[in-house]
Amino acid sequence: MTATIDTGLSKAERANVTQELSKVLADSFAVYMKTHGYHWNVRGPEFFTYHNLLEQQYRDIWDALDDIAERIRALGEFAPQSHSAFANLTSIKDGDPEKDASAMLSELMKDHETVIATCRTALTAADDDGDDVSVDLLTQRLAAHEKFAWMLRSTLGGR
16 A cells, blocks of 8 residues: 655655755765764864864764655655765765865865755755745754854854
8 A cells, every 4th residue: 555645745846855855965964974084084283173073063964864864755755875876966075084184174164065055955946845844954954054164164264
């Protein structure tokens, strides 16, 4: 027996939103992996500060991955789950553990800006399709990634 999905959104609206949420999930997963990797590999005189900052960020992103994937499932689609699926959906490049701490933080700041842009596109799609739940989720993720970008920018001495 296949149960029908009746959330007040059409199948096309759900598919449109889940397509964008899948990109948010892929970008978020890529930033999670890079942040966690840089947490392990950062070095220098500010090691402890950077190590802790990155841990706070990757833990938040990790928790959010489940929320995003579960929203995709609630809308009736399968969440991407493989490295190849994520690689096809994200524009965020792998990190390089050879980089110095400033280069790592700078790269992560730019990656968060990429996630912000992806979230904004998804938020517009969700809003246009009347998906208030996804709008709420994406608004929360926007706030988190804007904060992470600001923290990294400030750590690097920027505004």
